[in-house]
Amino acid sequence: MSAKLPLLNERIYAPYKIEMLVETLDEQGISPAESLQGSGLEVGEIHNPDRLTSVRQYLSVCRNAVQLSKDPGTPFKVGLKMHLSAYGMYGYALMCSDTLRDFFNLGVKYHKLATPTLTIRWREDAESAIWVFPDAFITGPSRELKEFLIEQQFAQHVTHLKDVAGRETAATKACFAYPAPPHASIYEQYLGCPCYFDQPECELYYPAVILDQRPQLAHRLTSTLLQETCDRLIGETKISSGTAGEVYQLLMRTPGVFPTMEEAAKILSMTPRTLRRHLESEGTTFAQISDDVRCSLATEYLRTTKLSTDDIADLVGFSETSNFRRAFKRWTGKAPSDFR
Template sequence: MTNKQPLLNERIYAPYKIAALVETLGEQGIAAEACLEGTGLTLNDIYHPDTRTSVRQYIAVCQNAVTLSSDPVTPFQVGKRMHLSAYGMYGYALICSPTVRDFFDLGVKYHRLATPTATIEWREDADSAAWGFPETGGLTTSGKVRQFLLEQQLTQHVTHIQDVVSATCFPTRICVAHPAPAHAALYEQYLHCPVQFGAPASEIYYDRTILEQKPQLAHRITSSLLQGTCDRLIGQVKTSSGVAGEVYQLLMHGPGRFVNMEEVASKLNMTSRTLRRKLDADETTFAKITDDVRYSLANEYLRTTSMSIEDIATALGFSDAANFRHAFKRWSGKSPSAFRTQVDIDEGPKKNKNHIPS
């Protein structure tokens, strides 16, 4: 099986979902090499702490699972073993939420950190709190894979609520958009509630009173600190994935001469209008990415070199040092000189700083 290899800037997620799926298939006697075919990953890779993977690589493993396994229980078993502790800072931020309502809000806000295969949303009705799971869209054209992903998503969602509230907290009902499959009995077995097939949309319903409950490990201060970490991680995702990531990397590789949007679009084999539309879809703009790149480079130059403010301004493509100082104050809240002074206080004077020519 051959799959299009993802760009390096798409590989931003720890491989915990891939590992859970490979382990589940391994228990069925399916070799890891077969599970990972077409992904460029090895068994060692998925357990290495530095490995980063893409959504496309995970979809490829799901496609392999559908081909290799005839057991319909697979996605349910994967979802059941996907506890929040496997999700890094995102998972711990959810676990520490002050209330279940906060957990729901944060789950949506930071879902981009969870190797997402679909969007998620929730709403509050008169007597229920309902989660919605729209289709996977362009991630896969296979109906079998889309159903596999939804079955896993529903099960891991129920698992997450149990992690936060209690092991006996179950939905009141679940609606599924696709028709009842031959293995329909597995839904109630793993989701612990009545399931309606052929519904207008796929949704999970909980009693509305759950929203004000306090999670088992709720801690307001810890939750706030972890949300700050998640905010920074979301920023990294936005500048590391998709077309936005490609633009970011093109600009990072050419400091000193910041090419315009038309030139970047040409390098990406698209028109500037198409590039603008794709960046809109990534919830960013060319100007914001340029600012991110300039700030990252300025931060590095001020921390690790003895370059003058004027030389840094030139290296970052500013017309003069005054414009750079104004921009840096907007980015960081400090002047470049004050920032460098604070670095020296925090880290001690840097010896043997290299002057990087512009």
Template sequence: MESIVTEKRVRKPEAPTAEPRTKSHDTPLLNNKVFAPYKVATLIDTVEACRISAETVLNRTGLSLEEIRNPHTLTSVRQYLTACDNIIAAGAGLGVAFEVGSRLHLSAYGMYGYALMCSPTMREFFDFAVRYHLLATPTLRLGWRLEGDLAIWEFTEIYREVMSNDLRNFLIRQQMMQNFTHVRDVAGEDRTPVRALFGLADDGTATEDERMLECPCFYDQPVHELHYPASMLDQAPELGNRLTRAMLEDTCDRLIGQAKMTSGVAGEVYQLLMLAPNQFPSMESIALQIGMTERTLRRRLRDENRSYADIIDDVRKKLALEYLTTTRMSVDDIAWKIGFSDSSNLRRAVRRWTGQTINEVRQG
């Protein structure tokens, strides 16, 4: 044990990675209520054994227990962070973080979770988990890469500036345990990590961390990672079904499209553009409204794999399809309302967006 705990660094293979990293670049806005309440509900159920009441968990969140039990309630990342802060202040230790993570099985994640369970291979499971992670009330950004004989989950902090050290410690362990649980859900109980790397100090928790994650743990690392043997990537999960996964992926695509409208800097730009769709302000004007320079805005959007032109196109698409399918407005009027100079530009755009003509879109 001593050699595991005191070793501070794990050398990474110096050879180039065999495959590019797969990363999620989407970051939900802290206060946007777009997530089902399953994580808060799991938190409440978990800490009941610690004699921490639901009222304590929900303090300052603006949520009631009745709302949390309603699957149609929408919650925000900030509300979940607040609930975690509450239980930490009430005495919940890191063991609760592991317990919450172990209870958040894929069945708790709706369509996203069911799609993951139906993954035809573990490689596709890893890819899908990252690509659609925005649907999972993310408190860290998820990524994965193949490096030598390891398949590596990467956990990147995205809200560090609003977290205490205690909250960071809690959420990083919870996320690692969630991924540990999800891999077991699809690959079987015997699938365990090779090692865990924590970008945290060793505060005397190594024994418990290793017991819960069933692998050696290393601290003071430059990253938070969970390493699995790459040999598992070609494994076919017991519930894998390519057709069912394809059907569920269509639903997840729609959900992720809705979530991206309220995620990151791109989400802020999207919402501002929706306020005046027929006369889109300049990028400089939008940057001033957000409180940054145009150059910074361009860089931030690039970091999220978006561009100002792409977001304008998204706004036009959403509004055009809504007007075409729910109103009897003329094509010329719709073109004007979404900032096109004439109807021919709208017709070309609709064909590009949908592969259909305007008449076909209107006929359903």
């Protein structure tokens, strides 16, 4: 059992999704202890916002739900409870979006903060704004778990749009890239729109006309401030999770000394090719991580010390200050002196 527990650097999410799922199962007579079995979590921990959890732990509880619950509506019920107010700064940034188009954009940009089990994207055509779930077939799931995650994700999106735009905002149709399950008749009941199966992709459609509407709590300044916080939180997830997180921590370990990718791979007990493949699967590269680390260190030195630009350039691995100035302008759009 312990082999399935997450690495410490994967535990970066507050347990609100786990709490909602356990609460829903408890309403069906399934005890929290049963729901959490094999997750590495104790019952009291899921109510503590400071107790960080991982996607892997959430998936463990979802597997328990699939096995224990007799109610096919469970994932929909959980999704409909997932109001944006439960998502912290990410949720508030979405609620304060200037337009619903901004809401769609920010939802994708900051989705990493939402204990994600599926990738989300969106597109628009002449008639519709469309949430797209391109990797609905996650690695190695059972068919039941796959459908559970998708059903919950669709219900969450329906809830979020109503939180932002008002209760009258309804989807026009939902498409699913798998055959109709035995409980297909309840999909429309929970999602409030026609549902179609055996489609090319999992998609949720809204009228395109809503994109220029202003959310109920739209506030440009507040949204900007909250986006700055979300940008910082996204940066923290980068240095906390997966192989990318291990590389970030390695590069941060000795400021001024930056190992090459070959050296980093050796320290991490893998080949450079394997390291490159792992990072690509997480949507990044060694060069991008190196730039992010150098930028983070440089901006921190500029904010909090009186070190000269020459000294900072040396500390972040540049032998020539002119090269540092050019890189810093590329990273931030500002010269070091203007940033300071």
